[in-house]
Amino acid sequence: MAAPLIQDWELTAAIKDLADWLVQQGLENAPVETWLEAFCKRLVSAGIPLQRANITVRAHHPEIGTVAFRWHRDGGNEREDFVRRTDAPEQYILSPIYYLLANNIEEIRQDLTVEDPELSFPIFDELRERGATDYFAVKRFFLIQDNAMPVDPMQAEEGAIISLTTDASGGFTSQQLDGLRQLISPLCLTLKCGANRLMAEDITAAYLGKDASRRVLSGDITRGSSETISAVIWYFDLQGFTKLSEALPGDSIIELLNDYFAEAVDVVERNGGNVLKFMGDGMLAIFDINQVTDARRVAIHAAAELRDTFDELNQRRQADGLPTTGFTLSLHAGDVLYGNIGGRSRLDFTVVGPAVNTTARILGMCSALDQNIVVSDKVAGESVSSIPSLVSLGQYRLRGVAERQELFTID
Incomplete structure (x- = not known):
């Protein structure tokens, strides 16, 4: 149902109020889905x-390239994430968004009721089926003054594409389009505020991990600030990486690391753990005992899952003629300091403490014991009777660790 016709001065006043309201949404950092x-x-x-x-905006996410937010008068809100890729799918090439970005234009408008339209895109047919009569779209850059400037559609500048349709007979009036144009700047300001917050969340989550990202963005950024938590510590390393790095070209090494780390990260996060950092061919993660129910048992099952996952990955890579590798993994549990550590202008959000050092020592025992997974008694102790695959490897003294450690593996 179309909106009622009202006087010009009422529309002008409503546009002014709506512009002020949009700015307030930006000041409150309200998500797009909310406003x-x-x-x-x-x-x-x-x-x-x-x-x-x-509304389509660029994302700062390792896997998501752009995000589209949509509103339908009869269907409410929806969000669609588009995977980051280097090639342009046909659906994108044949879209008004691609056309706007690639050409020296600031906006487009198309009457959807004419028989021979100047502009024709597949999306227009879908809109006509829904009764749309008029289509209006603009592009706005956040950091570039010339909004008409063409850009690479696969490397879009920071900004937004905003498209609006109506099903009113005769389409948008000139006054309505003028009102919409007046709202573009405050709308983009609100979008930019939300985009900056989303960018911060995506980037910090990608480089710090989800939990550390949440803590940092909530203000936990003071050097030395930390808390003591009980955690299962997961120390992971790829096998034979030094030899592989000497034998393979650089791009193959990066591809190999990404392939294997992707599986390791997925296993940890799927089981409720938090990946804290990558160290060359190694990875440090934790399972917070106060946040993950039965964290010790979960970490053990995650280790077994990782072994099966690596077996499947190696079969795929071998079938493709790609180099393969294995891993070593140590699990230990204890109290750790979790927080900000580093220099005055460069911090790391991580865990430190004797339990972390012991986990590193246990990782070193994998080679000596000829096992790819070694678990300390602090993790395996309560689960030995209920997890038959846990097998004791005996007691050992570890360098720099006062107490003898009984070590286990997963058979």
Whole structure:
């Protein structure tokens, strides 16, 4: 149902109020999902017969390239994430978004009711089926003044593509389009505030881990600030990496690391753990005992899952003629200091303490004991009777560790 027609001065006042409201949403750092539906409904109430809105922004995420937020008058909100890729899929090439980015134009408008339209994209056919009569879209850069400038659609600048459709007879009026254009700047300001927060969350989560990211963004950034937590510590290392790095070209080494680390990270995070850092061909992670139910047992099952995952990955890589490798993994549990450590201007959010050092020593025992997984009694002790695959390897003295350690493996 189209919005009611109202007087020009009422529309002008409504646009002004809506612009102020948008700025307030940006100041409050409200997510797009929160304010988009209210914004669109306010537009309809202001006399602009909006049927659909689509906002596309660039993402700062290792796997997600762009994010689209959509509102449908009859269907509410939806979000779609587009995978980061180097090639352009046909659906994207044949879209008005690609056209806007690639050409020296700032906006496009197309009457969807004419028989021979100047612009034709597959999405227009879908919109016509839903009763749309008019399509209006603009591109806005956040860091570039010339919004008409063409850019590489696969390396889009920071900004937004905003498209709006109506199903009103005759489409948008000139006054309605003028009102929409007045709202673009405050809308982009609100988007930029949300995009900056989303960028911070994505980047810190990618480089620090989800839990450390949450802590840092909540203000836990003082050097030396930390808390003592009880955790299962996971120390992982790829086998034979030195020889592989000497025999393989650099790009093959990076591909190999990414392939194996991807599986290791997935296993840890799927089981509730947090990956803290990568160290060359190694990885440090924790399972917080106070946050992961039965964390010791979970970490043991995750270790067994990792072994099966690596077997499957090695079969795939071998079938593709790619080099393969294995891993060593140590599990230990204890109290650790979890927080910010480092220099005045360069910090690391990690864990330290005797339990971490002991875990590293246990990792060194993998080679001596000819096992790829070695688990300390602090992790295996309570589970030995209920996990038959846990097998004792005996008691050992570890360098720099006062107490003898009974070590186990997973048969």
